[in-house]
Amino acid sequence: MSHRTLTATGLVAGYERGRPVLEGASLTVPAGRRLAVLGANGSGKTTLLRCLSGALVPSAGEVSVDGARLGHGRRALRAHRQEVQLVLQDPDDQLFSASVAQDVSFGPLNLGLPEREVRTRVAEALALLAVDDLAARPTHQLSYGERKRVAIAGAVAMRPCVLLLDEPTAGLDPSAVAETLAALARLQEHDATVVMSTHDVDLALRWADEVAVVVDRRVVQGEPQTLLGDDDLLRRARLDRPWALTVGVRLRALGLLPDGPLPRDAAGLLAGLPDRPLSDRSTVPT
Numbered sequence: 005m006s007h008r009t010l011t012a013t014g015l016v017a018g019y020e021r022g023r024p025v026l027e028g029a030s031l032t033v034p035a036g037r038r039l040a041v042l043g044a045n046g047s048g049k050t051t052l053l054r055c056l057s058g059a060l061v062p063s064a065g066e067v068s069v070d071g072a073r074l075g076h077g078r079r080a081l082r083a084h085r086q087e088v089q090l091v092l093q094d095p096d097d098q099l100f101s102a103s104v105a106q107d108v109s110f111g112p113l114n115l116g117l118p119e120r121e122v123r124t125r126v127a128e129a130l131a132l133l134a135v136d137d138l139a140a141r142p143t144h145q146l147s148y149g150e151r152k153r154v155a156i157a158g159a160v161a162m163r164p165c166v167l168l169l170d171e172p173t174a175g176l177d178p179s180a181v182a183e184t185l186a187a188l189a190r191l192q193e194h195d196a197t198v199v200m201s202t203h204d205v206d207l208a209l210r211w212a213d214e215v216a217v218v219v220d221r222r223v224v225q226g227e228p229q230t231l232l233g234d235d236d237l238l239r240r241a242r243l244d245r246p247w248a249l250t251v252g253v254r255l256r257a258l259g260l261l262p263d264g265p266l267p268r269d270a271a272g273l274l275a276g277l278p279d280r281p282l283s284d285r286s287t288v289p290t
């Protein structure tokens with residue numbers, strides 16, 4: 005996989021005439037980094053990802069890869085899908101073959117790749133998503149979490165430069181979330197750029213290098229600690245402040261956290277705290 009810069013500029017998109025979901029939305033997917041697309045239910049996260057993937061044609065604005073504008077003819081879309089893959093929120097919208105291995109091989113076979121190359125790609129994708137032991141299983145027998153990871157494997161087998169994942173952790177228990185995040189880390193080691201949509205601000209803070217908040221039909225993009233600490237933006241976007249920032253700000257005000265960027269999660273907060281109880285540090289004689 006190599007790096008490509010995917011951008012959206014001034015997108016206007018929606019489903020009903022006169023009622024745009026996005027209106028002037030712009031975004032740059034930072035190559036090789038992790039981008040979380042955040043927004044409340046119905047804010048337009050999926051609509052944005054569908055525009056980036058080429059599945060939805062905007063009524064104005066453009067999507068481009070390394071500066072080249074995406075056309076929506078058959079040939080242009082076919083080329084785009086080799087670079088940019090969208091994994092839908094519901095795996096059942098994506099999985100339709102009898103077995104896991106068949107499903108993951110569908111995309112590469114469709115590209116007309118030789119059988120050996122297809123087998124190599126399928127084995128690699130299944131290993132990256134840690135679902136290789138499921139290869140022979142019927143997809144309909146898998147758990148929801150397994151189906152979600154197999155759906156991602158299907159996209160990975162296409163070896164895209166950019167992976168767009170629509171709510172990859174929604175509906176998963178904490179251990180399945182951890183397995184998915186570990187798989188995404190392995191993908192990044194293979195140079196994939198990963199974009200994840202979510203409404204989970206805590207996850208976005210701990211996972212993302214950058215966040216893009218969908219608010220008022222546009223996108224505000226920036227550094228996670230800055231945007232997720234901006235109460236006005238969060239209120240407009242109908243999102244909560246991540247708990248780690250709330251606790252971090254309070255601990256710093258009490259002089260318990262050193263200066264520097266606020267920690268993103270429990271481990272970071274604990275690492276920043278003094279290692280002795282406050283009473284030991286007191287100068288007041290008891």
Ligand SMILES: Nc1ncnc2c1ncn2[C@@H]1O[C@H](COP(=O)(O)OP(=O)(O)OP(=O)(O)O)[C@@H](O)[C@H]1O
Nearest residue numbers: 019020025043044045046047048049050051052203
């Ligand atoms: N196929 C469709 N036809 C008509 N309206 C649609 C369609 N898909 C989405 N919408 C509407 O567009 C708006 C944005 O939907 P979208 O799925 O992009 O939001 P989202 O941020 O991904 O939401 P969620 O977090 O609930 O998945 C919503 O009001 C939704 O009802």
